[in-house]
Amino acid sequence: MKRLLAALALLAASACAPSGGDAPVLTVTKSTDITAPASRVWDIVKDFDALNRWHPAVAKDEIVEGKNNVVGAVRVLTLGDGGTIKEKLLGYDANGRSLKYSILEGVLPVSSYESTLTVEESGANASKVTWSGNFKRKDTGATPAAGADDATATSTMESVYQAGLDNLKKMAEGQ
Numbered sequence: 001m002k003r004l005l006a007a008l009a010l011l012a013a014s015a016c017a018p019s020g021g022d023a024p025v026l027t028v029t030k031s032t033d034i035t036a037p038a039s040r041v042w043d044i045v046k047d048f049d050a051l052n053r054w055h056p057a058v059a060k061d062e063i064v065e066g067k068n069n070v071v072g073a074v075r076v077l078t079l080g081d082g083g084t085i086k087e088k089l090l091g092y093d094a095n096g097r098s099l100k101y102s103i104l105e106g107v108l109p110v111s112s113y114e115s116t117l118t119v120e121e122s123g124a125n126a127s128k129v130t131w132s133g134n135f136k137r138k139d140t141g142a143t144p145a146a147g148a149d150d151a152t153a154t155s156t157m158e159s160v161y162q163a164g165l166d167n168l169k170k171m172a173e174g175q
Contacts, residue, residue, distance in 0.1 A: 023140035025112070026154050029132035030161035036172040038127035042097045042119045044171055045129070048073055048089050054171055055164040069094075074104070083107035090114065103135075108160070109153045110135040129168060131161045 034041055044054050049068045052061040059080045066073035066089075073089040085106030092099050097120070103113040115133035122128045135157065139148035 023136040028157040031130040032165040034172045038121040041127045041172045109138045111138045112136045
């Protein structure tokens, strides 16, 4: 009986202990207003295989599985420093000017990452682009390594989104 109680106590204690997958889900959302029709802005961002055309950090964007803009397509992004990110298209809505994707693997300090990019009309010659993502830090352990914590994951994604949106605004507004 004592062994049974000890085993139950051990089982209860291990069930209450934090596990490696208990890292919180983090969210980043960045938006920008652009003085250009939503159709023009969408034309710039609509192709899943063209992030390199408008995001300054991406040197190359190549579809390695499936077809461009078809759910299930997988792309590999090569960054200017040679790092890579493999992403999968989860949703594509040309009429709603929106695409959703996940990161399968890569150099960014995130895991369980899903993101949506949406272009909305906000006037005759105005649009709003919103880029948002939900993710966990890459190191999901109870005590993440330096540079692999929640703050690093969040600030990295904020920087990625902001750099892309800033350049998109310049391109769409013809600056």
